Amino acid sequence: MKNKEIKILLSAPRGFCAGVERAIEIVEKSIQKYGAPVYVRHEIVHNKYVVDDLKSKGAIFVEELEEIKDKSRPVIFSAHGVPKKIPEDAKNYNMTYVDATCPLVSKVHREAENLKKAGYHIILIGHQNHPEVIGTMGQLPHGSINLIQNEEEAKNYNEKVNKKIAFVTQTTLSVDDTKEIIKVLKNKFPDIREPLKEDICYATTNRQMAVKNIAKKCDMFFVIGSRNSSNSVRLVEVAKKSGCSKAQLIHSESEIPYEQIGNSNIIGVSSGASAPEILVDNFINNLRNRFTINIDEVEIIKENVEFKIPKKLN
Structure with missing residues (x-):
């Protein structure tokens, strides 16, 4: 052959992408500045090769802050973003933390918070249990944001709160699939507010x-x-x-x-x-x-x- x-x-x-490059650089620079080990909450980015490489340089990956034995060591939050509660927990533990959340994910977080302040109920289009979705939903009080994963869920979505509705999306979705879900939501809620600039990065x-x-x-x-x-x-x-x-x-x-x-x-x-x-x-x-x-x-x-x-x- x-x-x-x-x-x-x-x-x-x-x-x-730029967010991944930044997140990896944050881990490497943190190891240079603070020495090893530094802890990283969740895989910094979803790639085994990258994670193994950073482990070899002195990063220790954990899923939750409670797993970190030595709380005097710094912790880095992954590029996917974290719920509001996590930085608060780190402060309560007196931990040094560095946030490697991608700026484009942070933009969605701020967007969701501003919509909530403006009196909107929020729909997040995304995939359940993905760390980015957990992070975005974790910016807001329970009950003020709902997750929709596909057209079927959009069709069946019945809003019980008497509020204006807005949507935001996960940054890594299929552009075409998301368009179809948005179409369903706009048919259902003609006044739904959409992001000024698309959330998909x-x-x-x-x-x-x-x-x-x-x-x-x-x-x-x-x-x-x-x-x-x-x-x-x-x-x-x-x-x-x-x-x-x-x-x-x-x-x-x-x-x-x-x-x-x-x-x-x-x-x-x-x-x-x-x-x-x-x-x-x-x-x-x-x-x-x-x-x-x-x-x-x-x-x-x-x-x-x-x-x-x-x-x-x-």
């Missing part, structure tokens, strides 16, 4: 657009990313909906389907916003060992977004 020629359409932009939108652009030309499509990475799983769905039925996620335990790849002429490759480029390189190198590979990088937009890290780490 070595002389079997396969064309790879490499989707761009792909991989790390630029990186999610760009990566989905890039995949859409090439998926229909591909016999197979591979998204490098983790199973618990919302934006990576959405990219697989987008590839399927855009005309490549054989789209799949390649995660840390995946077996690469060489035989199927060998029966393909063109394959597409992208990566989720929390997947480092080295994983894409490794995947392509594995293919190079078996096939003759031609790579065509298809870029639809240049990204130049950068987020500053907190002043206390400079």
Whole structure:
């Protein structure tokens, strides 16, 4: 098969977004400033390679603050954001904390709070149990925000409070699926207030657009990313909906389907916003060992977004 020629359409932009780069830098700078160990509440970003790399540098990952034995050590909150109660708990423990919440997630948090102050009842479009959703719902008192996950739930949603209604969304959703849910809500509540600027982040939108652009030309499509990475799983769905039925996620335990790849002429490759480029390189190198590979990088937009890290780490 070595002389079997396969064309790879490499989707761009792909991989790390500005929020992920900032979060990783915050952990690394915290270790430099405070020494090891530093604690991180929840996976800083949803990628095993990144988490293992930071562990090797002196980060210890926990799910809750109670698990941290030595409360004199600093703790970092993940890029997905945390409920309001978490920084308050850290203060009560007299802990030093650094918040690595992505600024675009923080924007949704502030939006939700401002809507609540303005007398709105809020609908959050998102995925249950995703840490970002837990964080956003945790900005507001219980009962003032409801979660809707799909069109079906939107159709069945009956609001019992006599308040104006507004919606916000998780930042890593499928752009197209979200549009359909919003359509249902607008039919149901013609006066529903929507965000001034879309909540789905630029990186999610760009990566989905890039995949859409090439998926229909591909016999197979591979998204490098983790199973618990919302934006990576959405990219697989987008590839399927855009005309490549054989789209799949390649995660840390995946077996690469060489035989199927060998029966393909063109394959597409992208990566989720929390997947480092080295994983894409490794995947392509594995293919190079078996096939003759031609790579065509298809870029639809240049990204130049950068987020500053907190002043206390400079």
